[in-house]
Amino acid sequence: MEEGMMMTTQQIGNVDSLHVKCYAGDMYLNYFLYFVDGMLVDTGPKSCANEIRPFLETKKINTVALTHFHEDHTGNARWLQDQMNPGIYIHPMAMEICARDGQYPEYRHEFWGSREGFEAKPIRTSVQSDNMEWEAIHTPGHSRDHLVFFHVKTGMLFSGDLFVTPKPKISMWQESIPTVMDSIRTVLTYDIGEMFCAHAGYVADGRKMLEKKLEYLVRTHEEIQHLYQKGLSLEEIDAQLYPESSPLTYISKKEWDSKHFVRSMVMDEPSLR
Numbered sequence: 001m002e003e004g005m006m007m008t009t010q011q012i013g014n015v016d017s018l019h020v021k022c023y024a025g026d027m028y029l030n031y032f033l034y035f036v037d038g039m040l041v042d043t044g045p046k047s048c049a050n051e052i053r054p055f056l057e058t059k060k061i062n063t064v065a066l067t068h069f070h071e072d073h074t075g076n077a078r079w080l081q082d083q084m085n086p087g088i089y090i091h092p093m094a095m096e097i098c099a100r101d102g103q104y105p106e107y108r109h110e111f112w113g114s115r116e117g118f119e120a121k122p123i124r125t126s127v128q129s130d131n132m133e134w135e136a137i138h139t140p141g142h143s144r145d146h147l148v149f150f151h152v153k154t155g156m157l158f159s160g161d162l163f164v165t166p167k168p169k170i171s172m173w174q175e176s177i178p179t180v181m182d183s184i185r186t187v188l189t190y191d192i193g194e195m196f197c198a199h200a201g202y203v204a205d206g207r208k209m210l211e212k213k214l215e216y217l218v219r220t221h222e223e224i225q226h227l228y229q230k231g232l233s234l235e236e237i238d239a240q241l242y243p244e245s246s247p248l249t250y251i252s253k254k255e256w257d258s259k260h261f262v263r264s265m266v267m268d269e270p271s272l273r
């Protein structure tokens with residue numbers, strides 16, 4: 001099976017976008033790259049480098065802003081560093097992990113390829129593209145280092161993996177869903193307009209979709225808490241609410257599972273910030 005053979009470019013205002021489909025076997029995952037005002041937001045996965053590099057080669061990339069360290073977002077950072085040497089920025093807590101080659105389960109190597117180590121500089125409160133300043137809002141939950149980039153004047157939001165889908169039913173075991181909920185609440189205190197999601201693509205009304213996801217998570221959190229207080233075990237709640245398991249649960253050898261989603265909803269407290 002050839003990998004990542006589908007790609008589409010799109011211009012949305014001053015944002016250039018590239019959509020790639022990254023295959024492992026018959027299954028694929030979507031990824032969207034964004035370039036705005038001399039700044040690349042995340043670098044896309046290494047597995048789709050053949051589609052991504054020609055897109056990057058046509059751009060004058062001065063800055064790379066990374067939303068978080070995951071390999072689908074950082075897979076081409078090393079190549080960019082070697083070829084163009086832009087300033088590459090990430091949350092300070094992820095600098096060390098980025099300096100080393102990525103360590104993660106085999107199925108993620110198949111979908112996303114192998115992320116090589118690279119040097120990143122710390123993002124404090126904002127990141128600067130050629131002519132625009134982007135607020136870096138700490139939005140943990142999906143990963144501890146997660147940032148979104150927000151432009152106050154236009155309401156544009158690069159949301160990394162904060163959104164992805166309005167109704168998640170599975171999660172990675174490392175994720176904290178109550179913390180994701182708090183992060184969405186934080187972002188909703190800003191005047192959000194257009195949203196650029198790494199896996200769902202362009203979302204014209206970012207605020208509406210983030211509100212929709214938060215409402216769903218609040219409702220689901222109440223439902224799960226209610227069943228737990230009635231005396232059901234985590235296993236019983238999972239079996240009742242999510243009787244069918246997702247193909248990703250199988251493929252990921254349970255790194256992604258509705259069981260993690262249920263456990264996180266019962267056990268996790270939002271992170272202290």
Ligand SMILES: [Zn+2]
Nearest residue numbers: 068070142161
């Ligand atoms: Zn991620």
